[in-house]
Amino acid sequence: MDAPTTTSAGNGTSGDSDGGGWFTPRTQPPSSGGDQEPEGNRLAAMRPVRRSQELHSGPEQERNGSPRERIPAFDAPPAAAAPRPAAVPPPVAAPHPQQGEARDPQGPEDSVFETGAPVQPAARTPEASPDAVLIRRTMAEIGPVADKVTSYFYALLFVQHPELRSLFPAAMDTQRDRLLKALLTAAEHIDNAPVLVDYLQNLGRGHRKYGTQAEHYPAVGECLIGALSRYADGIWDDETEAAWVRAYTTISQVMIDAAAADELHSPPWWLAEIVSHELRTAEIAVVTVRPNQPYPFLAGQYTSLETPWWPRIWRHYSFASAPRSDGLLSFHVKAIPAGWVSNALVHRARPGDVIRLGPPAGTMTVDHSTDSGLLCLGGGTGIAPIKAMIEDVSERGVRRPVEVFYGARTDHDLYDIDTLLRLKQSNPWLEVRPVVDRDGLLQLPDAIRQYGPWHEYDAYISGPPGMIRSGVNALKGVGVPLRRIRHDSVEELVAAGD
Ligand SMILES: NC(=O)C1=CN([C@@H]2O[C@H](COP(=O)(O)OP(=O)(O)OC[C@H]3O[C@@H](n4cnc5c(N)ncnc54)[C@H](O)[C@@H]3O)[C@@H](O)[C@H]2O)C=CC1
Secondary structure (H helix, E strand, O other): OOOOOOOOOOOOOOOOOOOOOOOOOOOOOOOOOOOOOOHHHHHHHHOOOOOOHHHOOOOOOOOOOOOOOOOOOOOOOOOOOOOOOOOOOOOOOOOOOOOOEOOOOOOOOOOOOOOOOOOOHHHOOOOOOHHHHHHHHHHHHHHHHHHHHHHHHHHHHHHHOHHHHHHOOOOOOOOOOOHHHHHHHHHHOOOOHHHHHHHHHHHHHHHHHHOOOOOHHHHHHHHHHHHHHHHOOOOOOHHHHHHHHHHHHHHHHHHHHHHHHHHOOOOOOEEEEEEEEEEOOOOEEEEEEEEOOOOOOOOOOEEEEEOOOOOOOEEEEEOOOOOOOOOOEEEEEEOOOOOHHHHHHHHHOOOOOEEEEOOOEOOOOOOOOOOOEEEEEEEHHHHHHHHHHHHHHHHHOOOOOEEEEEEEOOHHHOOOHHHHHHHHHHOOOEEEEEEEOOOOOOOHHHHHOOOOOOOOEEEEEEOOHHHHHHHHHHHHHOOOOHHHEEEOOHHHHHHHOO
């Protein structure tokens, strides 16, 4: 994200922060009737409500893979909210984990902003709702100037609401904040309720660690509309604005509800002391930490992590072990050029240093409701969550075939092969096949074609974005259905880049 260099908001769209500003329609709205609600209501629609648990009809939201409660944001919008567009279906419990399921990375569903918002073509409604049509039209309009929209959005936010500046990293660029991208992508896929709700709940929970409060959402919404209306001015009208207000209201309400539900049983972050730091190669360290309070997670998930040296810069790392009885967590970190957090963790961190952890996330977890085989592709440090999943299967004591292809560019880069071979010795159902590039002649996904058949396996891919993309293609090519392929969001991995 570009640094917010624009400091002037005086473009004719600005206004008083207490009301008639960002939502003042450009043209006079119809005086009554139709779908247009009075401006006061539209403003009210942007005001999220901090809902308490009594509004939730189901059981407490469960993080660790149990069925999730339906957050009623789509069913029961706040009293003052604008009418829900008829075409937005109520949320249904997602049949499969969504975030990690495969989707065609080249598919037409990717946003112009490319975030980790999980979108599945199959789950899309065949006909877009009127609001979705208007929102996508806006996105198409701003696509070519996405960077300017981003800069302007943050400039507006920080000028109009300086009190929010401290929630963001000191240095802002495309790597540092993805809030706007996430919001825009969510809005663009507003019709895809089941997937969207899951994604937004995660986003809402994850934002607790930044100190985000329900009261902050209207400010963000105002600036969102301010930036969009400025750069999509060729198509912007009352209807478009109303569609965005409705979408944003829904989005922010789901996030606020999820954060409020999470608040009841989880801290916004965990402090964790580094208890061991082991350099495996010149660039790769295995870092083990002890959280200051219990940290529930599942093998295959990841967390966000902040070091004391780069405040408010959070990076994702997968857990490299299944949950342990001593509560310790470990991560495999590779220092990459210009990677602030990764370099700090590999070259600077020492036992005794204290880092912060966000909540666990991700759905690339073992499905224990079946005894299907597991086909695992781990590339480089992408082997970390695969190792965690092997331990998870081992601890269950169920014999199911687990076939691991561990890819690296050189023998030397197979930094965790000894651990995997030890696991293989004690678990006869486990097969480990190292795959070394040989100057690009044999890439990891190619190797799986030499074995199989795989169509009855659940497949897990973890590694560099390019490997995940070609892995999905290779798996599809050998007959593994998409619904059986899981991986973390490629866009998140690209965006993390550290
Ligand atoms: N949950 C996940 O998906 C996790 C992903 N990662 C990601 O894994 C990456 C690890 O980086 P390194 O260790 O430097 O890996 P690397 O660049 O050394 O590559 C590891 C393996 O992937 C293969 N590969 C790389 N690009 C490929 C492509 N375009 N097509 C086919 N195969 C390809 C390489 O041939 C090699 O076998 C990072 O990007 C990190 O963010 C790390 C941990 C967990």
